[in-house]
Amino acid sequence: MEIIRFRNVSKAYILEDWVIHQLDFSIEKGEFVTLIGPSGCGKTTMLKMINGLIPFDRGDILINGQSIREWDMIRLRRQIGYVIQQIALFPHMTIEKNISYVLDLLKVERETQRKRSEELIDLVGLERSYLKRYPRELSGGQKQRVGVARALAADPEIVLMDEPFGAVDDITRKILQKEMKQLHKMLEKTIVFVTHDIEEAIHLGTKMVLMDQGEIVQAGTKEEMVFSPNNEFTKRFLESKGFNAYLGQLTIKEVCTLVKQKKVSDEIIETIDGDASVLEGIRRLIEKGVKHLNVIGNNGIIGRFSLEDIKEKIKKGE
Amino acid sequence: MNFIGNVARLYQERSEFFIRLTLEHIYLSFIAILIIAIIGLTIGIVIAKNRRLADPVLSLVNFIYTIPSIALFGILVAITGIGNRSALIALVVYGLLPMIRNTYVAITEIDELIIESAVGMGTTQKQLLIKIQLPLALPVIIAGFRIMVVMTIALGGIASFIGAGGLGVAIWRGITTSFPEMTVAGSLLVAFLAIFVDLILGLLEKITRKKVLGTAEKLS
Missing domain, CATH: 3.90.1280.20 (CBS domain Like)
Known part of the structure; x- marks a missing residue:
């Protein structure tokens, strides 16, 4: 089932100077889509269009078959998990309050919020004692886990992630990627994940989208991307790194x-x-x-x- | 030594007089502080949410702040007459700057990413203010509040020049009757009051800073 649909979406800050041009793309329910491309290619812009943080000029985006223009934006956002670079946990709230933030917005009962926080902290593999701590007391990797838990709190169908593992060290990143992959398998969420790391994109994605200058250059499975690039750009961008990463993640x-x-x-x-x-x-x-x-x-x-x-x-x- | 002794004796002999003036001073300052806090916070929030208004409003408040207080008192006497009302207006007008500026800066300097992630998760503008922006801005707002309070208490000392009550009455009387002990006695009480309140608010600032930012140190 199609859950997100970009229908000829274009956007320009200056007239006709397209930062996003004619995006036509659909994401099936349960897919793990990685958006990749050089910096400034529009991948983050594309992501932020899905939860309405960046408006577009032409075309339409459908979420669950309904145009984003018809959605109540606040309601829509509460149904979409969102994890951004550096995670941006709320520094004045405990981990528990951070995780249950959306539930609090939805005015869910306190007791239910507390239980859900416990469930989620278990899910992302942190000890429950962390619930009473503040974000500043956590390491980079732990913060990322809390960020993921926070995004999953209201059990959203879609989770958007914008280079969430960009700021952690290599070893932690590998572990987080593995956990993310397992979580995706287990929870069957639709995940849209922006990264500039080819290895990460290939490792995590069930589908990859390569972008350049606001357009989709090629989209497909990792096998298609690595072994049958249909243009020079894809070939050059993925090069041996893509091939290596593909064989590295295949067991x-x-x-x-x-x-x-x-x-x-x-x-x-x-x-x-x-x-x-x-x-x-x-x-x-x-x-x-x-x-x-x-x-x-x-x-x-x-x-x-x-x-x-x-x-x-x-x-x-x- | 003799002079200090004289001042001390003055406190003893005229204790009722000084207690009354101190209470008046506290009362006048308190009313002014309350009004400034409410107006300042509100304007600060409004211009933080509508950035286009920020420049003109801050320029205006800055401009008023640069008017010498004696001159402002003079102008106010011409408009609102002599008495507590004029004094109150002057105190409020001066106190607005630190309150507005700190509220504005505190809210606008919150990490963009924190705001973005809150908005991206479906926070309404009102919730954003109450749950995210104000709590995170609190230490800086309190710092501004503290400056304003000390300033208002100190400035209250010269409010008697336009007929208001408070410790300024003692200072004024001392000057006009060539009675330096009286002037010093009044001034000392103003200073003690300001320092005392400053210490308490400093403590409050530290506590909130620690709660919100995790460190009592000021982050540069």
Whole structure:
């Protein structure tokens, strides 16, 4: 089901000088869409049009089939989770008050708010004792988690995220990305996520949108973006980084040929963990100078991995 | 030493007189402070929400602030006559600047991202003011309030020149009757009053700063 629809949306601050030009794009319910592109390409502008923070001049945006012009903007915004750069938690409120902020706006009962805050802090993996603390007492990574919890408080169908992990260190970012991916799988929210990090876009997105100068250059699955760019810009922008990131986020068990335990070939001695990335798999193949690897799952060998498997997967993905 | 002794004796002998003047002074200042706080806060909020108004309003208030108080008193006597009413108007007009300016600056200097995230989550303008802007602006507003209060108490000392009550009466009488002990006795009480209130408000400012910003230090 189509949840967000951009219909030929254009915007200019100066006459005819388009910062957003003829955006025509739809987002299906439950998708994790990553918007990527060089700075000033319009990705953040596009995001902020969805919750009406930036108005547009031409075209229309439909949320759940209803034009944004007909939505009561306050009501709409309360139904859309919003996480921005640096997270911007409210410094004068405890973590609990921060998380239940939208519920407070919606005049939900205090007790319900408190319970919901507890649920959410559990969900994002922080201890409940943090609820009584203030944002300044938290580390960067913890603040991000609270930011995500706050966005999910009113159980919105859509969550908008504007480079939420931009300000944390690499290691924390990797962990947060992993958690975000799990949350998306678990909660089945529609997420629109702006980033300038190619790796992040490929790792998180079920769908990617590449933008440049206010226009969509190419949109599609990560396989399409990485392996069949339909123009020079996409090719140049993603380059080897996109390819690397793609193979880095793909796990062996997603691509390997499954085999029954009995049929495991004796000739293959080298093994690899099913949760390892395909990139590691290729490295192992080269290091050991073999064509196949046995893939180890929870209960012993679950399959066989070779370069052929990757080709199959990419073909299927397109 | 003799002089200080004389002042002390004066306090003793005329204690009823000084207590009455002090109470009058507190009363006059209190009314002025109340009016300034309400008007100043309101104007500060209004110009913070309508930035186009900010420049003209702040310029006007600044201009009034630069008029020498004696001159303003003179003008007011011509318009509203002699007495407490003129004094009150003068005190209010002077006190507005720190109150308006601090309220305006406090609200406008809140991190844009905090405002954006609040608005993006569906906060109405009224809720934004009450739940986000005013609480975050509070330390700076209190700082402005503190300046205004001290200023009003001090300025109240010369309000007697236009016939108002308060400790200025003692100062004025001391000057006109060449009785320096009386002038000093009145001035000292004004100073003590101002310092005392300043200390209390300073404490209040520190507490709110700590609550809102997490540090008692002023953030530059």
